[in-house]
Amino acid sequence: MPNQLKLYIMLFCASVFYGKAQLIPSDTISVKTIAQEDGLSQLNALTLDFDRLGYLWIGTENGLNRYNGHQMTVFKTGTKPHQLKDDHIRAMYHSNDTLWLATNTHSICAYVQKRNKFLSFEDKLDFNKFPSLKFAYTLTPINERYLLAGTIDYCVLIDRKTLEFEVFPINSGVDNEYITSIIPFKNGSFLLSTNYKRTYVFNFSEKCLSPFVAKPKGVQALIKLDEERILIGTEKGLFVYDLIEGVLKELPSAIGKKNISGFFRWDDKNILVSAANHNYLINRNFQCKELIFIGHKGSAMQTTICSLSKDNQGGIWMGTKGRGVFYYHPEQQKFTPHRISVSNAPKKDFISIFNFLKEGDTLWMATEFGLARHQKSTDQYKLYLTNNLDYTLAKDARGTLWAGGFGDGLLRYNRKSDIFENVTLPISDKDVIQITPVSKDSIWIHTWSEGIYAMNIHNQKLTKKVFNGTSLIRSRNSLVDSNGDVWLASDNGLYQVNKDETEYYSSLSNERVFCIAEDLNGNIWAGTAKGLNKINTETGEITYYKQQEGLPNDFIYGLEVDKKNNIWVSTNYGLSQLDTQTETFTNYTEQDGLQNNEFNGKASYKDNYGNLYFGGMNGYNIINIDSIAMNDVAGNTIVEDIQLFGKSIDANVVYNKSLDLSYEEDVITFNFVNLNYLWPEKNHFRFMLKGFDKDWRPVTQQHSSTYTNLNPGTYTFKVQGANNEMLWGNTDSFRINIKAPWYQTLWFKILMAFSFFVILAGAVHFRHKRQIKVNRMLSEMVEERTNKLVKTNIALKDSLEVTRKQKKNISYLMQELNHRVKNNLQLMTSLIDFQSINSRDELQSSQLKQLQSRIFTLAKIHDSLSQQKEISKNVRLDKFIHQLTLDIISFSGFYIKLETEFIPMVFPNDKLTYVGLVLNELITNSIKHAFEDTKDTPIISLFLKNQDDQLVFEYRDNGKGCSKEDIDTSESMGFKLIELLIDELGMEFIVKTTKGSHFVFVEKGKESSIRNYETTSKNFG
Secondary structure, rough: OHHHHHHHHHHHEEEHHHHHHOOOOOOOOOEEEEEHHHHOOOOOOEEEEEEEOOEEEEEEEEEEEEEEEOOEEOEEEEOOOOOOOOOOOEEEEEEEEEEEEEOOOOOEEEEEEEOOOOEEEEHHHHOOOOHHOEEEEEEEEEOOEEEEEEEOOOOEEEEEEOOOOEEEEEOOOOOEEEEEEEEEOOOEEEEEEEEOOOOOEEOOOOEEEEEOOOOOOEEEEEOOOOEEEEEEEEEOEEEEEEOOOOOOEEEEEOOOOOEEEEEEEEOOOEEEEOOOOEEEEEEOOOOOOEEEOOOOOOOEEEEEEEEEEEEEOEEEEEEEOOOEEEEHHHHHHOEEEOOOOOOOOOOOOOOOEEEEEEOOOOOEEEEEEEEEEEEOOEEEEEEEEEOOOOEEEEEEOOEEEEEEOOOOOOEEEEEEOOOEEOOOOOOOOOOOEEEEEEEOEEEEEEEEEEEEEEEEEOOOEEEEEEEEOEEOOOOEEEOOOOOOOEEEOOOEEEEEEEOOEEEOOOOOOOOOEEEEEEOOOEEEEEOOOEEEEEOOOOOOEEEEEEEHHHHOOOOOOOOEEEOOOOOEEEEOOOOEEOOOOOOOOEOOOHHOOOOOOEEEEEEEOOOOOOOOEEEEOOEEEOOOHHHHHOOOOOOEEEEEEEEEOEEEEEOOOOOEEEEOOOOOOEEEEEEEEEEEOHHHHOOOOEEEEEEEEOOOOOEEOOOEEEEEEEEEEEEEEEEEOOOOOOOOOEEEEEEEEEOOOOHHHHHHHHHHHHHHHHHHHHHHHHHHHHHHHHHHHHHHHHHHHHHHHHHHHHHHHHHHHHHHHHHHHHHHHHHHHHHHHHHHHHHHHHHHHHHHHOOOOOHHHHHHHHHHHHHHHHHHHHHHHOOOOHHHHHHHEEHHHHHHHHHHHHHHHOOOOEEEOOOOEEHHHHHHHHHHHHHHHHHHHHHHHHHOOOOOOEEEEEEEEEOOOEEEEEEEEEOOOOOOHHHHHOOOOHHHHHHHHHHHOOOEEOOOOOOOOOOEEEEEOOOOEEEOOOOHHHHHO
8 A cells, every 4th residue: 555545544534533522532640840949940941861870951041950859950150261151051962971052142062071161162153253153942963973953044063073063054034043943854864943934954964954845834843753754743733744755744633723832752652742831642643632740739730841851760851831840750659549539528538538348349438427439340439428437347247238437336238228227236335446247147346435245146136245354445456367366456455365265465565556467477467556566476476666667657557468478557657568578668658649648547458359458538549569660770879079068079079089188178078869760759878988987887868978087098988879669779989088187298207207317317426426535534534443443452352351350250259159058058957957856846846847948948049049040130930939839849758739820920039038938838837737637639729820910829728728717816937927928028818718728819009010921021031
């Protein structure tokens, strides 16, 4: 079939289709508006384009804008070199990090991003010769090297490689004619339209401009539909040009003869047609529908689309006249809100929903005005108006539908008459807040203030239910689990009812329980006024989930488990999904298409197909987890600004990835962004400063991080961004080098080291010379002193020889003296012994023996002192007592066992004689009196200790003993001698009544005459 015939048939079909249509079909899409409150410099967004990093550039009549999804950076005209010359931007094209601009009064300009410089080409364009070249309107790429720009009266061919400009005049004979649209035509040529409704063909290979032979009238927009057709928009409607046949035909359409201002490719099948305050989508078969843009407030917004660009996530950005920039993404809203629309409702919007029940194609809802029904097949709503807040719906085992609410009591649905009938019950409380079918014959009716009643559905007989001895009030929700147990949620906590046994769970995060659900593993989940609780029914363990674990809000209204065993909850701030495998939350708000951020209690439900229903203040949402849109583009993460002390530096941080700072610049803020435009407010980041942080900082939604008091050195800041699905993208990095202060630099340290060595060498040299001089003086002094010392040494030698002879004589005399004293004492002992043998008087003999013992003791003391190698004022008391006791016992000739417990200590030797005599008297007394009648082995026990820095000496024997009275009445010379000696020693004498004799001698006074041996071992070791 010839192409011309095909075109006629297509036009005929379109004419018939649109001729019969009375109204243009419409498609309503929700858009996000980027306007002046978002930082946009002006609301007429004439041109849009994306750079290779992902930034959106917006050209307006009053500024060039760069948008990152988070904030706007605006470039305005400036007087300094390499600043923007004209901020009225009509067209834009980005390539190779250069942004080409068609401006209102400075023709073609370019912004070189890596150099952060704006370039103007006034010297190449010669505005003096071609003054109308200043006014540029269009900019279109010819190929990878050339651009074609349209200005008043000219089109300009731009060589981007050599920056050469070639000017082609529009020879129409009309002033101020400018090009409004440029599109590829055929055979390497381009079709141009102008503001005077003319069309031209630019032949690139021949570099010439000629009129278009078809001569359509009033052309304002052009777009190439395919290789065979061009769509032409005029001030009086649409035309189509057949490239094969060269035929121009008017296109009958529902658009009519509206003034067409622009064409933009919407997708592979549709073209966006822009007219004055109207916008249409037209497909390849020329079927048309009008686009209605709905803002975040739900109202329609009329505007004219001036420009269109797409991001790498499938989002469509539209520049408008007077309304800023529209952003549309087919998956921008994950959910679709549903509103109850009925004529008999007291209000038309914000109808609150509290409970659901699904029966086949019918969805029942309990609302604030009564009970509502929605038929899915017809999409029709019906409201059973009760003028009461209906709160609960239930279906028993026999298929009867029950309902209840505040003021309604119990209602039963009559399917034949299609009405809800009141069921009269013998209770005063008319507030029914939950209905629980528990068997085929019984339901439980939960009332607000009178507790729970079991009702026989056949005869309506009621039985009051009591749990753990109490009536359970305000039980809003219930669950019959897979084991048949009934779980009851109330303001007083959670109860598990198993036949006649009831278990109360007292350890939930809050006792006000609003909802219950059972997951696929048999765990019970409870939503409370303060978080979510997971109950392991096998172990009884309870796990808490609150805001700090990721919930958007702690007040849990509704709770459902999806078919993947994930937990969904409705809160006071949207919906939240808990992935039970990863223990992470995904939160959704009104921006995701929820009916409202606030939901209602009991307004959650799961149907037999696994669909979830959540209701709230302004309708409800139906969630099919298999159809939730996922954002699979992570976005490009960029460090885009660095601030010092809160002020941005002029360093083009986006392209220059390193910076040198002084040590004083120690308050550094890194600003970063993730160029993900689909829910950008839900982007997340993690970052670290290598060289300071040991690991990644915690995940955050903040776009900046500040570091202070960094030490000199090299650091690398690393940041990684994730989208709303927590899909992590690339990591961007930025290096900073903080220079050390001059006194910490390497050259300063080298200089200081060199100076130190110079000073050290000088000091050594000076000291060497000074030492030579001193040595010379010392040598002379030594020689002089040596002579004197020689003489002195001779004299000393002579003196020393005399001293040695004297010392030898003294030593000999002392030895002789000690020998004679010792001999005399022994002689005295022998004489006394001889006298006692010849004496026949026993008393006299006993006294001589006692005297002999005393002299023996004195001899031993003298001998002990004379054996000291060094002259000292002190002796080891413990050794002295021990040895002397052994000598006295040996001298006595009796066998006596000696037990001692001493601590090493020293004692003045001038008092040693007193100690020895006391010891002699004690031992002699024991031998004489204590052991005369005993059959046991005689034992003498001696104790020497230091108690509170006072000498304590104890003497014990195992004889017959004596008391203090015995000593006081005794006329024995021995005890009197002991008292005198003890008094000389400065000690007290204590007699203790024990088995045998027990005497304790304690040193009196604050200053002790003893010292522990360890403390004086260096003198007496």
